[in-house]
Amino acid sequence: MNRLNQITILILMIMTFLNVYLFAEQPETPEQKAERLQWFQDAKLGIFIHWGIYAVNGIDESWSFFNGYITYDDYMKQLNNFTAKNYDPKAWVKLIKESGAQYAVLTSKHHDGVALWDSKYGDLNVVNKTPVGKDLIQPLVKSLRKNDLKVGLYYSLLDWSHMDYPNHLRNKKRYENDSLRWANFVKFNLGQIEEISKKYNPDLVWFDGDWEQSAERWKAKEIREMLLNKNPNVIINSRLQGYGDYATPEQGLPVTRPKSLWWELCMTMNDSWGFQHNDHNYKTPNQVIRILVDCIGMGGNLLLDIGPKADGTIPKEQVQILKELGRWTQKHKEAIYGTRAGIPKDHFYGATALSKNREILYLYLPHKPNGSVVLKGIKNQINRIWIVGNGTKLAWDIKMKAYWSSVPGLIYIDVPEKVLDEQVTVIAVLLKGPIELYREDVQKIESN
Ligand code: GLC
Numbered sequence: 387m388n389r390l391n392q393i394t395i396l397i398l399m400i401m402t403f404l405n406v407y408l409f410a411e412q413p414e415t416p417e418q419k420a421e422r423l424q425w426f427q428d429a430k431l432g433i434f435i436h437w438g439i440y441a442v443n444g445i446d447e448s449w450s451f452f453n454g455y456i457t458y459d460d461y462m463k464q465l466n467n468f469t470a471k472n473y474d475p476k477a478w479v480k481l482i483k484e485s486g487a488q489y490a491v492l493t494s495k496h497h498d499g500v501a502l503w504d505s506k507y508g509d510l511n512v513v514n515k516t517p518v519g520k521d522l523i524q525p526l527v528k529s530l531r532k533n534d535l536k537v538g539l540y541y542s543l544l545d546w547s548h549m550d551y552p553n554h555l556r557n558k559k560r561y562e563n564d565s566l567r568w569a570n571f572v573k574f575n576l577g578q579i580e581e582i583s584k585k586y587n588p589d590l591v592w593f594d595g596d597w598e599q600s601a602e603r604w605k606a607k608e609i610r611e612m613l614l615n616k617n618p619n620v621i622i623n624s625r626l627q628g629y630g631d632y633a634t635p636e637q638g639l640p641v642t643r644p645k646s647l648w649w650e651l652c653m654t655m656n657d658s659w660g661f662q663h664n665d666h667n668y669k670t671p672n673q674v675i676r677i678l679v680d681c682i683g684m685g686g687n688l689l690l691d692i693g694p695k696a697d698g699t700i701p702k703e704q705v706q707i708l709k710e711l712g713r714w715t716q717k718h719k720e721a722i723y724g725t726r727a728g729i730p731k732d733h734f735y736g737a738t739a740l741s742k743n744r745e746i747l748y749l750y751l752p753h754k755p756n757g758s759v760v761l762k763g764i765k766n767q768i769n770r771i772w773i774v775g776n777g778t779k780l781a782w783d784i785k786m787k788a789y790w791s792s793v794p795g796l797i798y799i800d801v802p803e804k805v806l807d808e809q810v811t812v813i814a815v816l817l818k819g820p821i822e823l824y825r826e827d828v829q830k831i832e833s834n
Contacts, residue, residue, distance in 0.1 A: 423631060423648050425536060426590070426621050428724040429488035430682055431715065432538065433708075434652055434691035435478075436659040438496050439464040439516070441696040444663040448497035452546055452556055461498070462547075464696075468516040473698030479529040481700065485708040486715025488723070490530055491538030491592045491689060494523055494582055499547030503585065507577040510547055527586045538590035539582055543626075544598045548574065553598060572605055579609055583616045593625040601627035623650070639677055643684040643727060650687040653677065655707055661693040668703050671710035675809045678711070679750045683737030685727030714809050717775035721748040721812045729823060733763050744820035748774065751801065751811040758783070758798040759813070763824040765794050766817035773805045774812035780805075794824050 414422070440447040442464035443456075451461035482490050495501045501511035502522040512518040523539070530537050545551045550571040554560050561567060582588065591613055596604065606629040613620050624630035632648035639651060655674070656665045669677075674690065681688045690711075692704045715722055721739060725748065728738030737750040751759065771780040780799055787795025799813060 419631070420647075422619055423621055425488070426632065426650075426687070427648055427685075429536070430687050430722050430725070431485070431487045431678060431711075432489040432491060432536075432650070432687060432689045433482045433485065433487045434540075434659075434689045435490060435492045436496070436691055436693045437502070437522075437698075438493060438498065438660060439468045439500055439696070440496075440498070441661040441693065442467045444661055446658070446662075447493075447660040448542075448546060452497065454556065458555065465500070465515045466517070468512065468518060468696050470512070470516075470518045470522060470696070470698045473522065473694075475525040475529045478526065478694075478700065479533050479535065481705060481708050482530075483533050483535060484712040485690075486712050486719070486722070487535070487690075489536035489538055489590065490526075491540050491590065492523065492526060493540040493542075495542055495545075495578070496540075497542045497544055497546050497595055499542075499545040501578065503582070505578055505581055507574050507581065508548065523582075523586060527588075536589040537586065538592050539586060539588040540592040540594060541579060541582065542595045543575065543593055543604055544595035545571075545575070550574070568603070572603075576605065576609065576612070580612060580616075583613055583620075587617055588620065589617075590621045590623070592623045593630070596625045596627045599627075601629060639680055640684060640686070644686060647685070649685075650689050651677070651681055652689040652691065654691045654693075655704055659691055659693060661695045661701060666703075668707065671707050671714075672809050674707055674711060675714050676752050679737045679752070679810055682722060682725060682739050683728045683750065710809075714807070717807070718810075718812050719775075721750075721774045721814065729821065733823060734759075734761050740821060745817050747815040747817060747821060749799075749813040749815065751806075751813065752809075754803070754806060755801050758800045761797040761799065761815070763794055764797060764817070765822040765824050766819055768797065768815060769818055770816040771799055772814050772816075773801075774814050775807075776805050778802070778805045780813065791829060792824070792826075793829050 436447055438447055440450065445456060450456050451458045494503065499510050503511060504513035504521050505511050509515070512522055513520060527537050544553065546554055548571055549560070550567040552559055552561050552568070601607065604627060606627045610622060610626065610629040613622060621632070622630045624632060624634050632650060633644055633646040635644070635649065635651050637653055656668045658665045678688045692700055694700050724742055725739040726742060728740055729747065734749055736752070739748045740746065749759065768782065771782055772778060773780065780801065783798045784795040785798060801811065801813065805811065
C-alpha cells in the first residue's frame with residue numbers, strides 16, 4: 387500500500403469513529419426526560435375532548451359498531467349529520483382556560499377511523515365525508531396556543547374502518563395474516579401520524595388502541611423516533627406498547643401512589659367519553675374536585691373529559707362542572723400547579739401536596755372539621771400557617787412534645803368555620819426548611 391492510500395484509510399477510519407461515537411444519538415438521560423416532562427408534571431389538570439360522528443346519535447364512540455349495538459353502515463350514516471355548525475373553538479378554549487386546565491387533548495381520530503382533519507391519507511375524514519367540510523383541528527390548536535395552553539392530540543393506532551386493518555368488528559375480521567395488506571396499513575398509519583405531527587406540532591401525542599398489535603407490528607419505536615425528530619420536546623402517553631413516557635390509568639382513581647413519576651388519570655364527567663344525550667350520571671363538581679385533589683396528592687394529573695355535541699356546543703352540565711372547577715382552581719392555584727406528591731397518610735388523614743422546594747405542605751380538607759385538624763410526625767419547626775386563596779392566618783398548638791423525646795409533637799390547627807371553602811379548603815403550612823418526617827418505630831425510653 388502506498389503512503390497516500392494509507393493516509394486515506396486512516397482518515398476514513400477517523401471519520402467513521404467520529405460518526406459512530408460522537409454524532410450518534412445519545413439515549414436520553416433521566417434528567418433530560420424529567421426536563422422534557424416538566425410542564426406536564428406541573429400541569430395537574432388537562433381537558434380531554436372526545437368529538438366525533440358518534441355525537442350525532444349520542445352513542446358509544448366506535449365501540450358501538452365494533453360490539454354490534456349498531457351496524458357499521460348505520461354507524462357511518464352519522465357522517466351525514468355531523469355538522470359542527472356551532473363550533474366555536476375560541477369559546478371552547480375560553481372555557482378550558484377558565485377551568486384551570488393547562489392543556490387539552492382532542493381526538494384527532496378515534497377507532498372508527500374518521501379523521502377530524504383533511505388527511506391526504508385515505509378519504510375518511512370530516513372534510514370529505516361530512517357537512518363540516520373543513521379542518522376542525524387547526525383553529526382549536528391556534529386558539530390553545532394563543533392562550534398559552536399546551537396542545538395534545540389523541541390518535542387511535544387501530545382503525546376499524548381501514549380496508550387493510552385486520553380487525554373490523556368483534557366477530558368479523560378482514561384477514562388473519564396478510565403481510566402485504568398489513569404493510570399498506572402501516573404506511574397509511576405512519577403517514578397520518580407524521581401528518582398531524584407536521585401540521586399541528588402537538589406538545590403531546592396521546593395514542594390509544596395499542597392493545598391490538600405488538601410494538602413491532604405498529605412500528606412503535608419508529609413512531610416515537612419520528613415524533614421526537616420533528617419535535618424533541620414532544621411527550622407521548624403510555625399507549626404505544628412500551629414506547630411512551632407516562633402512565634394513563636383510565637376511569638379508576640389510583641388508591642395507592644402510582645410508581646411512575648408521571649401519570650395522568652383520564653376520566654369522564656358522566657359515564658361516556660363522547661356526547662350521549664341519555665347519560666345523566668354526572669359526577670358533581672365536588673366529586674370532580676376531590677378526585678383532582680387525590681391526583682395532585684399522589685403527584686399525578688387529571689385529564690377530565692368533555693364530549694361536545696355534533697353541532698359543536700358543549701353540554702350545559704359539562705360547562706357547569708368546568709366553571710365550578712375553575713372557581714376552585716383559580717382560588718387555590720398555589721396549592722395545585724407545580725406541586726409534588728404529598729406525605730404518607732400516617733401524618734395527616736387526607737390528601738396533601740408539597741411545594742417544589744418541599745418547604746410548604748398543603749393540606750386538603752374535604753369536610754368541615756369537628757375541632758382542630760392534626761398533623762403528626764413533622765420534625766420541622768413551623769413558621770406560618772394560612773388558608774390558601776383567603777390569606778387568613780391560622781393558629782396552631784403543639785401537644786405531646788416532651789423535651790427529652792425526639793418524637794415530634796402533635797400539631798393542632800384551628801380552622802374557623804368562616805374560612806371554609808364550599809368544596810375543598812386548603813391549608814398551607816410553611817416549614818422551616820424542606821420537610822422532614824419522623825418515621826421511626828416505637829421510641830425507646832432511656833430517661834425522663
Ligand atoms: C379507551 C377507549 C376509548 C376512549 C379511551 C379514552 O381506551 O377505547 O373509547 O377514547 O379509552 O381513554
